[in-house]
Amino acid sequence: MVVFFLYLAYILMALGDGVRVAVRWIIRGLIISYKKILTLLHTVKSSLAAVWMNIRVGISVRRLSLSRLRISLPSFPSIPIPSLPHRRHGRPRQFNLHPIIAFFLGSVATLLFFVIPLVAFIWLQALPNPTLLAVRDIDVATKVFDRNGALLYEIYADQNRTPLPLTDIPKDVVRATIAIEDQSFYTHQGFSIRGIARAVRETLVSGKIQGGSTITQQLVKSALLTPEVTITRKIKEIILAFWAERMYSKDQILEMYLNQVPYGGTAWGIESASQTYFGQSARTLTLAQAALLAGLPAAPSDYSPFGNHVDRAFTRQAEVLRRMVEDRYITESQMRDALTQQIHFTQPRIGIRAPHFVMYIKELLERRYGPRLVERGGLRIKTSLDLSMQERVEDIVSNQISRLASLRVGNGAALVTDPQTGGILAMVGSRDYFDSTREGNVNVTVALRQPGSSIKVVTYAAALEKGLTAASILDDSPVSYSQIGSPIYTPVNYDGKFHGFVPLRYALGNSYNIPAVKTIASIGVPAVIEKGRTMGITSWIDESRYGLALTLGGGEVTMLDMASVFGTLANLGTKTALMPILEVSDYTGKVFERNTPKKQPNAVKPEVAWILGNILSDNLARQSAFGPSSLLVIPDKTVSVKTGTSNDKRDNWTIGYTPSYVVTVWVGNNNNTPMDPYLTSGVTGAAPIWHDIMVEILKGKPDETLPRPEGVVSIPCYYGRPEYFVKSTEPVNGRCAPIPTPRPSESPTPTP
Numbered sequence: 001m002v003v004f005f006l007y008l009a010y011i012l013m014a015l016g017d018g019v020r021v022a023v024r025w026i027i028r029g030l031i032i033s034y035k036k037i038l039t040l041l042h043t044v045k046s047s048l049a050a051v052w053m054n055i056r057v058g059i060s061v062r063r064l065s066l067s068r069l070r071i072s073l074p075s076f077p078s079i080p081i082p083s084l085p086h087r088r089h090g091r092p093r094q095f096n097l098h099p100i101i102a103f104f105l106g107s108v109a110t111l112l113f114f115v116i117p118l119v120a121f122i123w124l125q126a127l128p129n130p131t132l133l134a135v136r137d138i139d140v141a142t143k144v145f146d147r148n149g150a151l152l153y154e155i156y157a158d159q160n161r162t163p164l165p166l167t168d169i170p171k172d173v174v175r176a177t178i179a180i181e182d183q184s185f186y187t188h189q190g191f192s193i194r195g196i197a198r199a200v201r202e203t204l205v206s207g208k209i210q211g212g213s214t215i216t217q218q219l220v221k222s223a224l225l226t227p228e229v230t231i232t233r234k235i236k237e238i239i240l241a242f243w244a245e246r247m248y249s250k251d252q253i254l255e256m257y258l259n260q261v262p263y264g265g266t267a268w269g270i271e272s273a274s275q276t277y278f279g280q281s282a283r284t285l286t287l288a289q290a291a292l293l294a295g296l297p298a299a300p301s302d303y304s305p306f307g308n309h310v311d312r313a314f315t316r317q318a319e320v321l322r323r324m325v326e327d328r329y330i331t332e333s334q335m336r337d338a339l340t341q342q343i344h345f346t347q348p349r350i351g352i353r354a355p356h357f358v359m360y361i362k363e364l365l366e367r368r369y370g371p372r373l374v375e376r377g378g379l380r381i382k383t384s385l386d387l388s389m390q391e392r393v394e395d396i397v398s399n400q401i402s403r404l405a406s407l408r409v410g411n412g413a414a415l416v417t418d419p420q421t422g423g424i425l426a427m428v429g430s431r432d433y434f435d436s437t438r439e440g441n442v443n444v445t446v447a448l449r450q451p452g453s454s455i456k457v458v459t460y461a462a463a464l465e466k467g468l469t470a471a472s473i474l475d476d477s478p479v480s481y482s483q484i485g486s487p488i489y490t491p492v493n494y495d496g497k498f499h500g501f502v503p504l505r506y507a508l509g510n511s512y513n514i515p516a517v518k519t520i521a522s523i524g525v526p527a528v529i530e531k532g533r534t535m536g537i538t539s540w541i542d543e544s545r546y547g548l549a550l551t552l553g554g555g556e557v558t559m560l561d562m563a564s565v566f567g568t569l570a571n572l573g574t575k576t577a578l579m580p581i582l583e584v585s586d587y588t589g590k591v592f593e594r595n596t597p598k599k600q601p602n603a604v605k606p607e608v609a610w611i612l613g614n615i616l617s618d619n620l621a622r623q624s625a626f627g628p629s630s631l632l633v634i635p636d637k638t639v640s641v642k643t644g645t646s647n648d649k650r651d652n653w654t655i656g657y658t659p660s661y662v663v664t665v666w667v668g669n670n671n672n673t674p675m676d677p678y679l680t681s682g683v684t685g686a687a688p689i690w691h692d693i694m695v696e697i698l699k700g701k702p703d704e705t706l707p708r709p710e711g712v713v714s715i716p717c718y719y720g721r722p723e724y725f726v727k728s729t730e731p732v733n734g735r736c737a738p739i740p741t742p743r744p745s746e747s748p749t750p751t752p
Contacts, residue, residue: 140378140587141272142365144358146387147423147582153358154351155375162271162378162587164282166255172287173270174254175330176294179323182215186250190216190241216241218297219257263293264300277305279346287334288341291320305345354390356429356443357383361580369584369592378587384423384580389416392696393426400689401431404667407676409652409685412667413444414693415559419567419662421597422579430670439670448539448556449666452644453494453511454653455532457612458565459551460508462531463519464608464726470505470615471723471736474515481521481548489548491517494645495625501740503718508612509621511643513552520551529555534603536564536575553646562655563664568603569613569640570657572706575603607711607726614724616640616656631691632656637698638705643687649674652685659704661697665690 140163141156166174178185184192192214213221220240244253263273273293274282285293295316296303305313321335330338352358361383365374373379393414401412416426429443464470476499480490493499493513507515520528528550529540539557540546546555560578568575577598584592604612615621617640619633626632632641632654641656650672655664667685668675678684708724717723717736731737 140376142374142377142379142381144361144381144383146354146383146385146390148387149382150353150387152353152383152385152387153355155362156266162269162275163259164269164271166251166258168283169255169258169270170283170285170290172290173258173282173285173294175327176287176291176320176324177254177258178215179327179329180294180320181218181297183323183327185215185254188214190214190243190245191238213237214241215257216244216253219253219260220244261297262300263296264304264306277345278343286338286341287321287330288317288338288343291324291338292317292343295320353387354385354394354427355433355441356445357385357390357424357427357580359441360427360429360443360446364581365584379592380583380585380587381581382583384418384421384425384582385427386425389697390426390428393693394428396692396696397428397689398431400692401667403688404685407678407685408669408673409667409675410438410669410671410673411444412665412686412689413559414666414689415445415563415662415664416693416697417563417567417578417662417664418660419570419576419657420660422567422576423582424578424580425661442670444666444668444670445559445664448558449651449668450553450555450646451557451562452553452646452651452653453513453516454562454642454644454655455553455555455557455565456508456511456516456551456644457569457616457642458532458535458537459516459520459523459528460504461535461569461604461608461612462527463504463523464611465531465605466523466527467729468504468519469723469725469729470503470611471717471725471731472504473501473737473739474504474507474512474518476500476502476507476512476514479514479518481517483547486547491548491552499624503723503739505615505618505621505723506624508615509618510625511622516551517548520548525550531604532565534575534600535568536577536603537561553644553651559664559666562653563662566642566655566657566664567662569609569616570659570662570706571599571609572709573602573604573606573609575600605726606709610706610709610712611724611726613640613657613706616642620721631687634691634694634698637694637703639694639698641690645685649677654686654690656690656694658698659706660701661694663690663693663697665693 141154143154143162144152146152182188182192184194217237221237248256259269259271262268263270263276267273267276270293271282273296274280274285274289277293278285278289292305292313295313298316303313303316318339321330321338324330325332325335361381362374365379365381369377369379393416397412397414401409404412411430412428413430414426414428415424417424427443427445429445430438430440432438432440434440460468476493478490478498480488483489491513494511498514499510499512502510502512502515504515525546525548526543529543529546532540532555537555537557538561540555564575564578577600579595579597581593581595583594586592617638619628622630622632632639632643637658639656639658641654644653644655645651650668652667652675653665655662657663665686667689675685711727712724713727713730714722714724715730715734715736718739723736
C-alpha cells in the first residue's frame with residue numbers, strides 16, 4: 001500500500017508544478033501530524049525531489065531520456081509548461097501556487113483520475129451478472145398429485161413458482177402487465193427517464209423513495225437484488241437493467257418477469273398466482289382475471305383479494321383495464337364487459353389434501369433426491385392415491401372415533417392398498433391431521449405398534465408350509481413354558497377359557513391364543529420371523545428380542561407392514577412391494593422415475609395363501625367368538641378378515657381383504673394409554689371403521705373370490721363340511737380323523 005501511494009505521488013508530480021506543490025504540502029502536513037514516521041517521510045521526500053530534478057533537467061536541456069529512468073511510468077498526454085518569467089539578474093523566478101490552491105488542484109486530479117475510476121470499478125465488479133437471470137437455478141414448487149391428476153400439495157421452501165413459456169401465457173396477461181407496469185417497455189433501454197423523473201419528484205415531495213421502475217428493473221430487483229429501499233440499490237437496479245437489455249430480447253425479459261415477480265403470499269409467477277386465486281391454469285384466464293392479477297405485483301399485500309380490503313383488488317383491476325383502453329389493447333366495450341364479469345375466488349386454504357400421505361411421500365422423496373431438490377426443484381409427483389376414496393375414508397375414521405370416546409379411544413388410523421400393484425389408495429394417519437392438541441400430525445400408519453392376534457396369519461402360514469393342515473387338531477389347554485432369563489410364560493385366551501381339541505381352521509377363525517402359541521413352539525420362532533420378513537415385515541430385525549409371545553403380537557410392526565402381509569395373502573402368495581409413487585418428473589417434463597409393480601412370487605405358497613384366505617372368510621369358523629352377524633361380515637361379499645388386540649389393550653386392529661383391496665385399521669391412543677377392556681372382543685374398536693370402509697369401497701362392485709389353485713384338494717371333514725388341503729397333505733384314507741374327546745376329568749373350559 002505504501003509503494004502504491006509513493007507511485008501515485010510520483011505520477012501526480014509529473015502533471016505540473018501546481019500538483020507538485022500540492023503533494024509537498026500534503027507531505028508536510030503528514031510530517032507534522034505523524035512525527036513518529038518523520039524519518040521515513042523525509043526519505044520519501046528526498047527521493048521524490050531527486051526524481052523531480054531529473055525530470056526538470058530532462059525538460060530544460062532535453063538531454064536525459066525518460067527511458068533511462070528505472071521507474072516505468074505510464075504514458076500521459078503532453079502537458080504544456082508555461083514559460084517562466086525571469087528576474088532582472090537573469091536567474092529563473094520560482095513559479096509557486098498558494099498551498100490551498102495547490103492542495104485543491106491535487107485533490108481534484110486524484111479524485112477524477114484515480115479515486116472515482118477505482119471506486120466505480122470495484123463497485124461495478126461487485127454487481128450481480130445479468131446472465132444469472134437465465135442460467136440461475138430458479139426455485140420451483142414440487143407438486144404432488146393423486147393417481148387421477150388431482151393436486152394434493154405443493155412443496156416449496158419460500159416461494160411457490162410454476163414457470164410457463166411466454167407462448168402459453170394469454171395475450172391479455174401480457175398486455176395488462178405492460179399497460180399498468182411499463183407502457184414504454186418495447187421502446188426504452190432498460191430504464192425510463194420519465195419514470196425516474198417522476199420518482200425523484202415524488203421522493204423530494206413526500207420524503208420517501210418512490211418507484212418509477214420499468215419491467216426490466218423490477219425483474220432485476222426481484223431476481224438479483226435485495227428488497228431494501230435505498231438510493232444505492234436503485235442505482236444498481238438501473239445499471240443492471242440497462243446491462244440486461246443488451247443481453248436479452250424484450251420477449252425473454254417479459255417471460256422471465258411473468259414467471260418471477262411476486263403476486264402475493266407464496267405465489268410467485270403468473271401460473272402460481274392463477275392457481276392460488278382462481279384454482280385454474282393461467283392459460284385459461286379471462287380478461288377480467290388477467291387484469292386483476294396484473295395489478296397485484298405493485299403492492300401484493302394491499303391489492304390481494306385474500307386481504308382485509310378486497311375492494312382494493314377490484315379498484316386496481318379497473319385501473320388496469322382503463323390503462324389497457326388508453327393503450328388501445330382493448331375497447332371501451334371490452335372493458336365494461338370485464339368490469340361486470342363475476343369473479344369467483346378459491347377459498348384460502350393451507351393447501352394440503354391427504355396430509356399424512358403427502359408428508360409420507362415428501363419424506364420418501366427427500367431420501368431419494370435430497371431436501372433441496374424436493375423443495376426447490378419443481379418435481380411433479382404422480383402417486384397411487386385415490387383422492388375420492390381418501391376423503392371418504394377420512395370421514396369414516398373421524399366419525400367413528402368420535403363415537404368411541406366413551407371407550408377411552410382417542411385416535412384411529414386406516415390404510416387402503418391394492419394388493420395387485422402395491423399402490424396405496426388411502427392413508428389416514430389419525431382422526432384429524434390438524435388437531436395439534438391430540439398430536440394429529442403423527443402418522444400412525446408408519447409408527448411401530450403391537451399387532452395383537454392379527455399376526456397369527458404369519459404363524460399359521462409358516463405352519464401350513466411345514467405340513468400342518470386346516471384340519472390339524474390343536475390342543476387348547478393350559479400350558480406353561482420356561483424361558484431362559486425370563487419368567488415362566490403361561491398364555492391365556494382372550495375369553496379366559498380353554499376350548500379343548502379344535503381344528504386349526506376354528507382355532508384361527510376364533511383367534512384362540514393357546515393353539516397359536518403351541519404352534520409357534522412346535523415350528524420354532526425363527527421360522528415365523530423368517531416367514532414374516534418374507535411377507536413384508538421390516539421391523540423384525542433382532543431375533544434375540546422375540547419369544548413365543550411373538551405370535552400374539554409381541555413384536556411391533558407398522559400398518560404398512562401388515563398391509564404387505566395381508567396383501568401377500570390377497571395376491572395368492574405373491575408379495576408386491578408397496579408402491580405409493582407412480583412417476584417422478586420435473587416441470588420441464590424430464591422423467592426421473594416411472595415405477596412398475598415389484599413382485600416376489602411364492603413369498604407364501606399359493607395353496608397355503610388360498611387356504612388361509614378361505615379360513616379368514618369363513619363366518620362359521622369364527623362364530624363361537626364373534627357370533628353369526630358380526631361387523632366382520634360384509635353382506636353379499638367374500639372378504640377375508642382378522643382382528644387383533646394387544647394384551648394391555650393399547651392397540652386394536654382389524655385387517656381384511658379381497659383380491660383388489662386390503663383395508664388395515666387401527667385404534668388406540670397416541671400416548672399409549674390403555675383403552676376400555678370392553679374392546680377385548682376385537683369387533684368393538686377397529687372393526688366398525690373397517691366395516692364401513694369396506695362397505696364403501698365395495699359398493700356397486702361384483703363379489704370377488706380368489707381362484708383356487710390346482711394344488712388344493714377338498715374332502716368332507718369335520719361338522720359335515722368340506723375341508724381344503726395342499727395336495728399330498730390330505731388324509732391318506734380320504735377322511736378326516738375324528739376330533740379327540742377329552743376324558744371326563746378334563747374340562748375343556750377350566751378356569752386358568
